[in-house]
Amino acid sequence: MPAPAERRIIFKHIDEPGYTPDLACYLRHGGYATLRKALALAPAAIIDEVKKSGLRGRGGAGFGCGLKWSLVDRKSGKPIYLVVNADESEPGTFKDRYIIHQDPHQLIEGIMVSSWANNVRQAYIYIRGEFPHGARILEKAIAEARAANLVGPNVLGSGYSCEIYVHRGAGAYICGEETGLIESLEGKRPYPRIKPPYFPAVLGLYQCPTIVNNVETLCHVKHIVDVGGEEFAKIGTPGNTGTRVLCVSGHVRRPGYFEYEVGRITLGQLLHEVCGGPLPGRTFKAIIPGGSSAKVLRWGETFTLKNKDGSTRTLAVEDIPMDFDTLAACGTMGGSGGVIVMDDSVNMVEALANINAFYAHESCGQCTPCREGSLWMKKITTRMVHGQARAEDGALLQGVADQIAGRTICAFGEACSWPTQSFLAKFGDEFRAYPAAKTAPRPESVPLA
């Protein structure tokens, strides 16, 4: 079956010749009409549309956006904040940066629509420190929008006022975790908060109810208001509505970013037809489908999945539709949409050493299992690839990873242990064979300790 055509909604104008990130260009393309439309609607009606749309968060967890909004404490009398998570730091993910760089007003319009819907008077864009250019673009775009009365006091004469501020992070992966982000935004170390009691919807930024949404998610909100929730829900597949941007990196002929209806394209179609298949003379070996923390899939493996009626079906890895639920059923996740492809030239121990080095470097250090475990795993895999691998190291890695997952304050515990757990589950033979096969150090393949 040939791959369906891309359906670009969010990325409609990305890389379009002549499309510029300024307000005039955005207005020429019909920009801010949705904001005008939204301001004429009751906020509750917009929330209803978002609920009907079935939109799921594009940041990684795939949590229902409408549900997230409905959990917000609206009775406290405190201000409600909207925080835009533009801390796109999951390795393998590079979608939000294109929206910010090339179409910032789409995001701003999404923010304004969502803010109106949730009675938000102050919205913050938390952008990762490594995006200085993106931050400047956003600042400029907000200034333009403010000058055009699209942001700020009395938006478009509606009487509604909302300011948007850009806050630059200082370069920490953990700031993508919503409560770590909130702490950082408050000027503290980004130590994720304990939940309970600090659910952002109740005790978020400055202990006020707060909505934290991903950049792509908020852009989708604009389109939901555009076309209506029910119409939006027809895009994609039931329970996995809309489009999403998939970022393919690694060993394919044509890596890049592609926007597809969720669940309408399979992993095989994406890699073979869209990305041109493996590099010449190579074969696919392993796929991480949702950013580096997602569990790895082995090319060639099959899954036995339960159908709704109780029967089972067998699914080959290349036939997995790229949606939230099927990927979860296959033991991994859609995550942030970063598809990392590894071919047969890759040694999985060395690949894991690289991932472990990243997570050891990024653990915030607040809680014990992740702080100590992530560095320990890194030390083990670093030692292995430096010629001192032992036969028992695979089992040890597994033991360490098992002591982290599910016992930490935030999801980083899973993020840092899932790679190890899945690499061992899917490629355990390589870890067992590694001590004999690799006695010489390979210092170029992983960072030194």
Added chain:
Amino acid sequence: MSAAPPTDLVPVTIDGQELAVPKGTNVIEAARRVGVDVPFYCYHPKLSVVGNCRMCLVELGQPAVDPATKAPVMDPVTGRQRINWIPRPQIGCATTVTPGLHVRTQTPQIKACREGVMEFLLINHPLDCPICDQAGECKLQEQATGYGRGYSRFIEQKNVKPKRTQLGPRVMLDDERCILCSRCIRFCKEIAKDDVLGFTDRGSYSTLTCYPGRQLTNNYSLNTVDLCPVGALTSTDFRFKMRVWFLKQTPGIDPESSAGANTVVWSREGVIYRITPRDNDAVNDSWMADSGRELYKQVRAPGRLAGVRVAGVPASLDAAVARAGELFRAAAGRVAVVGSGRSSVEEQWLTRRLAEALQASTQLVSRVGEGDGLLVSADRNPNVRGALVTGLIRSLPAQRLDDLAAAIDAGRVTTVVAVGEDLAAAGLTPAQLAKVQIVHLGTAASPTSEAAAVLLPALTLFEKAGCFVNQQFRLQRFQRAVPGPAGAHDDLELLARLIGAAGGAAAPADLGGVWRELAAAVPALAGRTFTTVPDLGLPLDSAPFAGLPFVEGPGLHYTPART
């Protein structure tokens, strides 16, 4: 504290034991009530909850109810309501009890969690307990024994961090031992109100340090040493001086102000090594000021008085008491007694008896400083209220001994009994000291001891037992930690002998005897004995003294009465 009314009790089940705990209790505290130990490092009942050590992971469950009918779902096997257990373990410190909450702490999952956290905490920890000052009172040591696996799978290099960072004048940090629990950071921020500590770097390389250009200098810095569950923070005064398991612990009271922080005095073979706070949730929680911890040094200070003297010449106690009797008779009607707000209730009682026997005027030396709003109050005498309760004084002491000075100048007073006070420090001039005969009970050399006609060396707080009445009118007991030096005598004995020399009725020279008199004569202490004063103190009725203009401002667990 009075028992909470039953409506505020929440029924919970912990490891199969059913109990009811006050609303707002967390799982660790609830479990403690039924003797179930939930181990922890970062949690402290008096600090904010951060949940970072992950040692207190427990399994939680709620009784199952049918979502539609709200009817209990029964388990056909046990015949009891089924429990929906949360699959993931949860931290006990941050979980407040809810009605019907079920807690399991002894499952294989929780055992594995604790073993995991223990292993993680130890991999980068220097396992050199034999040379670590914390050994013997180290939570890591204790809980490794109780909850660890007993072996390590770690063969990599341990992290290297700074070993000797002087955080402040009194606190030393070994970052390699630190388990990053953040108790010290939270204490400084939340209790001492001196936000000076923080972490730098991240992950396993996180390092405790002071903010740039700052030092841990506040007067509560040593509480971080007490709070530190491991050997990371140590007291520069105490570190490497003595193994803690050799030390005897004696309950004491911090005498530096009327706050009356409860303390533990740690001693061995008659030598005091350190003073730490003793938990008392009504007075000082778990804290005390650094300044109060150094006071033990007066025991062996240079200038300690250790020999009875008459007119500067060594003499026997009998001779000295006889000489005092002569002075009293010679100056009949012209004797003044200067009592002390640092004397115990018992001593103040006998001082009053002495003054009555001599028909002498009495005054107390006032010590007023600035209160710090926490545990050092404005009244630097620990026991002015004791003097009121015992009737030694009827009003608060004047700022200076002006009345006494005037009486001396006018010749109305020719003999002064100075009980534990230096008259020069209290404002008398050398000329005034020279003009009178002085009978002095004291511990340290001073102008008064130099000038004394009869010098009676007495005991420091740490060498005797007694009671103070703090700013809350709470009667608090301290015990004798170490014996006094040769040549010094118990204050009660000295006072009793002086009462005899003054021609008063025989006075008791021991605590039991004094308390029999106190119980009979002081309404607030009716029926009480020294041995039955509760360990955490006995609140006395403050109503008789309600109108007095006490100097203390607000402090921990203390709000001054508004007039």
